[in-house]
Amino acid sequence: MKYVPLTEALHSYICETFPAEDEFLCRLKTEADEAGLPPIHIAPEQIAFLQVLMRSVGARRVLEIGTLAGYSAIAIARALPNDGRLLTLERNPLHAEFALRKIREAALEHVIEVRTGSAKELLGEIREEPFDAVFIDADKAGYGTYLQKALPLLRLGGLVIGDNTLAWGNIADATTEDKTVQALRRFNTAMSAHPQLQSCLVPIAEGMTIGVKIR
Numbered sequence: 001m002k003y004v005p006l007t008e009a010l011h012s013y014i015c016e017t018f019p020a021e022d023e024f025l026c027r028l029k030t031e032a033d034e035a036g037l038p039p040i041h042i043a044p045e046q047i048a049f050l051q052v053l054m055r056s057v058g059a060r061r062v063l064e065i066g067t068l069a070g071y072s073a074i075a076i077a078r079a080l081p082n083d084g085r086l087l088t089l090e091r092n093p094l095h096a097e098f099a100l101r102k103i104r105e106a107a108l109e110h111v112i113e114v115r116t117g118s119a120k121e122l123l124g125e126i127r128e129e130p131f132d133a134v135f136i137d138a139d140k141a142g143y144g145t146y147l148q149k150a151l152p153l154l155r156l157g158g159l160v161i162g163d164n165t166l167a168w169g170n171i172a173d174a175t176t177e178d179k180t181v182q183a184l185r186r187f188n189t190a191m192s193a194h195p196q197l198q199s200c201l202v203p204i205a206e207g208m209t210i211g212v213k214i215r
């Protein structure tokens with residue numbers, strides 16, 4: 001087995017050498033905490049990773065499922081061109097309102113649109129032109145459905161990205177009775193076996209599964 005275990009020193013090195021979380025995003029997390037939002041944003045090193053992914057496919061239109069405080073939406077939007085658009089779906093109105101406030105503060109309201117409601121329903125109502133990338137980061141039980149509904153909305157060569165796919169270290173447990181872990185295992189299997197995707201799992205932060213639409 002060829003791998004390097006991630007130590008705190010290595011993690012600090014990565015974040016310091018490829019910094020992506022600026023003062024604004026750092027403050028956003030503190031304010032979200034103070035407002036009682038759960039601290040479940042992507043990790044700082046995932047910002048750089050998502051931005052590289054967006055730029056590598058020339059993303060102009062991105063769909064995000066799971067807005068929370070707008071941390072990942074703002075991070076992704078910064079890697080889009082001037083005419084880029086990011087549509088983000090959020091079930092919790094308090095999260096959506098907080099995110100909207102921060103999006104306005106970041107002067108990104110012309111780029112990011114927050115739609116409030118259940119992602120399953122909102123996905124069925126999307127009529128926009130195809131997306132270049134879809135970032136799935138909401139309830140884990142829904143990941144399978146989100147993949148199914150988002151794939152037809154994705155252009156050929158576009159990316160589908162699912163977060164937390166190492167299931168907090170439990171993903172390899174085939175006997176688990178934890179419904180969240182089971183859902184993530186089903187999602188990874190679907191991503192791996194899907195005839196329209198070539199996929200891999202990147203062990204960054206809590207794991208990200210990435211697929212490119214090949215047909």
Ligand SMILES: C[S@@+](CC[C@H](N)C(=O)[O-])C[C@H]1O[C@@H](n2cnc3c(N)ncnc32)[C@H](O)[C@@H]1O
Nearest residue numbers: 041042066068071072090091118119137138139
């Ligand atoms: C992990 S957080 C998203 C974090 C965000 N992507 C970031 O990194 O900044 C998940 C969010 O998905 C929302 N959510 C959960 N289930 C949902 C659903 N069925 N439809 C839409 N949003 C949902 C939650 O309210 C929460 O705000």
